[in-house]
Amino acid sequence: MKNQLPDNIKKDIKEIENDNTSGSVELAKKSAEIIINLVNQTGDLEQIKKASLSLVEAQPNMASIFNLVNNLMFYIDKNKKQQLKKIVTNYCKNYLNNLENFEKKIKDQAINLIKNRARIITHSYSSTVLGTLLFLKESKKEISVICTESRPKNEGIKLAKELGKNKIKVKLLVDSAIFSLIPYADIILIGGDAITENGLINKIGTKGIATVAQHYKTPIYALCSTEKLLPKKYPINLDHLKNPNEIIQYNISNVTAVNYYFDLTPLDFFTGFITEKEILKPEEIKEIIINLKIHDNFSDLLSDEDLDIPLI
Amino acid sequence: MKNQLPDNIKKDIKEIENDNTSGSVELAKKSAEIIINLVNQTGDLEQIKKASLSLVEAQPNMASIFNLVNNLMFYIDKNKKQQLKKIVTNYCKNYLNNLENFEKKIKDQAINLIKNRARIITHSYSSTVLGTLLFLKESKKEISVICTESRPKNEGIKLAKELGKNKIKVKLLVDSAIFSLIPYADIILIGGDAITENGLINKIGTKGIATVAQHYKTPIYALCSTEKLLPKKYPINLDHLKNPNEIIQYNISNVTAVNYYFDLTPLDFFTGFITEKEILKPEEIKEIIINLKIHDNFSDLLSDEDLDIPLI
Structure with missing residues (x-):
């Protein structure tokens, strides 16, 4: 099936779902890494959307995860003429940087x-x-x-x-x-x-x-x-x-x-x-x-x- | 020493002190039984006073114990012409009865x-x-x-x-x-x-x-x-x-x-x-x-x- 996520990504998302001890920031960091991995593997927008939804559903109360992927969607819309892999990677890296700056x-x-x-x-x-x-x-x-x-x-x-x-x-x-x-x-x-x-x-x-x-x-x-x-x-x-x-x-x-x-x-x-x-x-x-x-x-x-x- | 409490009474009071799980009513019942035992063993007012004080100190936050012995002291004062053993036994039995009636x-x-x-x-x-x-x-x-x-x-x-x-x-x-x-x-x-x-x-x-x-x-x-x-x-x-x-x-x-x-x-x-x-x-x-x-x-x-x- 075209829209089925790769097994390694599914496994990573399952790990996020089962993680009862990490904080919100840690989980957002892991989620951003999953998205970067996925775009490197497939470069397919539908897959990115699907993984984003799965990540939110895995930890629905973790706002950092939702904001990561929600803002990513708006960012992709705004920059759709560029290569998806580049957009997603830049966005996620920027988000991770921001998280660290925010803590400071x-x-x-x-x-x-x-x-x-x-x-x-x-x-x-x-x-x-x-x-x-x-x-x-x-x-x-x-x-x-x-x-x-x-x-x-x-x-x-x-x-x-x-x-x-x-x-x-x-x-x-x-x-x-x-x-x-x-x-x-x-x-x-x-x-x-x-x-x-x-x-x-x-x-x-x-x-x-x-x-x-x-x-x-x-x-x-x-x-x-x-x-x-x-x-x-x-x-x-x-x-x-x-x-x-x-x-x-x-x-x-x-x-x-x-x-x-x-x-x-x-x-x-x-x-x-x-x-x-x-x-x-x-x-x-x-x-x-x-x-x-x-x-x-x-x-x-x-x-x-x-x-x-x-x-x- | 005249005022030293008998060993079995000291042991019973120590048990009250170490009891971290019984409720206030249970502890008051046990305390009343200790006082009855003591008066049967000695019949000495000073010993009753000493045991009363030790019971309060064993569980200072348990009001039922304090009220048991505090009211006993007033009751003894009021009835001092009677035999101590009879006064104490009657009072304690009455107190225990009251506790049960109160619950009802x-x-x-x-x-x-x-x-x-x-x-x-x-x-x-x-x-x-x-x-x-x-x-x-x-x-x-x-x-x-x-x-x-x-x-x-x-x-x-x-x-x-x-x-x-x-x-x-x-x-x-x-x-x-x-x-x-x-x-x-x-x-x-x-x-x-x-x-x-x-x-x-x-x-x-x-x-x-x-x-x-x-x-x-x-x-x-x-x-x-x-x-x-x-x-x-x-x-x-x-x-x-x-x-x-x-x-x-x-x-x-x-x-x-x-x-x-x-x-x-x-x-x-x-x-x-x-x-x-x-x-x-x-x-x-x-x-x-x-x-x-x-x-x-x-x-x-x-x-x-x-x-x-x-x-x-």
Whole structure:
């Protein structure tokens, strides 16, 4: 079949789909590499479109992947007189460069915001948060960090290890214990997988932390470049359930383990969003989102449904 | 030494101290049995006073134990002409009877409050909540229950098993996932180890759940008989840390695992308190607390300090 993707590409996309531990930026980088590989193998636009759609479907909540391929489609439309291989390769390389620059710019914003001796709370694992905390340390700011385990996959322990290895003092708590410390922290920094007009999509538990932070007026910032922003009608899927064995490994009569990975936190709960441009307020994020467009390649995905997790 | 407690009593009190899984009511029952054993062995008032103090110190956050022995001291003062053995035995048996009656009365209040087909959220394990949920089921109310794991000791899984065994449909979530379901639940029922003027002391995580419940206006009730109420100046100790090995079992450089078991949730976060008397509002609970008295036997324990967990 002409439109069937090559086996190696299918395998790579499957790996993206099964990747439960990498952050959004890492997955976007891998996706860009898959697209570059594909255009080198085939040079066929239909295949590029098909792979783009498959990548979005593999990790529908990862905005960086969607923005990579959505903007690629618009870029191809605009430059259709050039050779496809050249367009795609240039675009992807540029996107990857941008991602790295964005991280640097986020760190620069953060260092101005965070005072010396700050007691910082974070949740789960975010490569942007990790990079920023390490940059604070390199910049001779004394910080201490409070990490959550982040059940079921314990990515918070992974973050704690990286911070500890770099001589940052860390307190590690079970997820439920973080609320008691929120009133005493100077700032809460979290990552984010995507931002829609309805809220920030991030690792499960963010919603509780942000609600309590708002109650106690503890400043809470999401570290997100604007390539995490998603247009209206983009079909976020929060009730996509993961393997229940990550919660319990045996059967209990009448008990169903329900394994959500992500939750949705209203944008207004955040003090601000540290982006590559500047620190944006919730209403500024909403204004940007209104103007985002979805390419026709993804029109079959569009949804009018409400985004929050329904009670299953 | 005259005042040294007998070895078997010391051993029993040590068991109370090391008991990390029993609820407040179970521990009070065991404590009453220890006091009855002691008075049968010695009949010495000083020993009873010493054991009472040791029991309170073994589980300082368990109001039922404090109220058992605090009220016993007042009762002994009032009846000092009678034989100590008889006074203590009668009092303890009466207290144990009361505890059971209280549970029954709490169930009766709950059944009027909870509608058929209610979707109920709970957290961790409470024998009173378990008893009430089973009573709802026996009373032919169809209910479904959402339980949390309750890290680090997973008492929520213990609750889920008991409910499932009794044919109640249960969804089991990681602790961080509960917040997304709070807007969709009909009611949240939780237990409680103690109530002070500053808040409800309960298993870690309650504070986050109650804050989010208040935000989304989901009714949240604590099931607590009035023997969970503690007088002003009673020395609650929330920063008593448990074994860090319950969080991680190996050393990570610069990382300290901090294991809190309890948190403090302001009374105003609750819709009400289902007691053996009636469903009380936060301000009614506060009024009762103002009039509670501490016996001189415990005067060395008193504290003026603030109760919340400090940032360690």
